[in-house]
Amino acid sequence: MQVRSAVIPAAGLGTRFLPATKAVPKELFPIGDQPAIQVVIDEALGAGIDHVVIVSSRSKPAVAEYFERDDALLAALEEKGKIETADRLRAIGRDWRVSIVYQDDPKGLGHAVGCARSTVGDEPFAVMLPDEMMATAGLLAQMNGVCASTGGSVVAVAEVPRHAVSSYGVIDPIGPMSDDGVVEVRDLVEKPAIDEAPSNLIITGRYVLTADAWDEIDALEPGRGGELQLTDALRAQARRAPFHAVLAESGRYDTGNPLGFLTASIQLGLVNPELGDDLRAFLRNLEL
Numbered sequence: 001m002q003v004r005s006a007v008i009p010a011a012g013l014g015t016r017f018l019p020a021t022k023a024v025p026k027e028l029f030p031i032g033d034q035p036a037i038q039v040v041i042d043e044a045l046g047a048g049i050d051h052v053v054i055v056s057s058r059s060k061p062a063v064a065e066y067f068e069r070d071d072a073l074l075a076a077l078e079e080k081g082k083i084e085t086a087d088r089l090r091a092i093g094r095d096w097r098v099s100i101v102y103q104d105d106p107k108g109l110g111h112a113v114g115c116a117r118s119t120v121g122d123e124p125f126a127v128m129l130p131d132e133m134m135a136t137a138g139l140l141a142q143m144n145g146v147c148a149s150t151g152g153s154v155v156a157v158a159e160v161p162r163h164a165v166s167s168y169g170v171i172d173p174i175g176p177m178s179d180d181g182v183v184e185v186r187d188l189v190e191k192p193a194i195d196e197a198p199s200n201l202i203i204t205g206r207y208v209l210t211a212d213a214w215d216e217i218d219a220l221e222p223g224r225g226g227e228l229q230l231t232d233a234l235r236a237q238a239r240r241a242p243f244h245a246v247l248a249e250s251g252r253y254d255t256g257n258p259l260g261f262l263t264a265s266i267q268l269g270l271v272n273p274e275l276g277d278d279l280r281a282f283l284r285n286l287e288l
């Protein structure tokens with residue numbers, strides 16, 4: 001079954017980007033001429049998803065405003081002959097649906113995702129953490145296929161040096177990875193100590209989860225850091241059902257900090273058909 005909905009947790013205060021996030025939510029920072037959240041949504045659409053559920057905070061009304069139709073702006077653009085730009089604005093939410101739900105009490109990632117339960121309903125769904133961007137929709141599409149063929153949940157993973165594992169969720173794989181980067185998962189641990197980590201394969205920001213994850217999320221007790229951890233809900237799933245990880249190979253950008261955001265902007269700019277050539281020429285001429 002094709003996953004239809006993607007949950008995008010986006011209620012954070014963006015403290016790592018202050019003072020920029022004092023007035024502008026980081027989900028709306030530009031990557032070229034797109035807000036960052038649109039880049040994540042485009043990845044979802046590319047994987048066949050047509051419903052995006054954004055978990056936002058009422059302190060960030062600009063996120064919802066981005067999705068609202070603005071007739072005065074459309075009329076002004078058309079009057080100036082900027083038909084293509086007007087068409088691009090009309091396409092926001094036209095062939096896909098956006099729902100905004102609110103998490104006003106930041107109790108952790110598990111809680112944030114749980115806020116989307118009634119909007120998504122009783123079916124498999126994706127979770128996309130917008131602090132990571134992927135160059136293509138291929139990974140999410142592959143994860144969807146693995147979920148459909150195994151009937152179990154799937155997380156994306158990346159290999160990191162051992163010393164870095166404690167900042168992430170870590171999987172305990174069963175055996176080696178297949179040639180196409182798929183491995184079965186025995187267990188998942190949120191931010192383990194280095195010497196207790198079951199591997200150096202960390203959970204990156206893409207998940208395709210079966211509907212029974214909702215009950216596990218609702219039943220969560222505070223875990224690492226006193227927060228309701230999504231990883232703990234997945235751990236419960238992995239104990240009783242098939243659970244797989246898919247390796248996110250190349251083209252993964254960590255946009256959760258200012259340097260990462262800057263480098264992702266450059267890398268995504270380089271593959272942008274309208275900006276790429278000029279940006280490449282500019283970078284070549286830089287005296288570094």
Ligand code: G1P
Pocket residue numbers: 109129131167168169170190191202203204205229230231
């Ligand atoms: C969250 C998850 C963690 C995952 C990480 C990926 O952690 O809890 O399992 O590895 O995202 O970015 P956070 O970055 O919110 O602390």
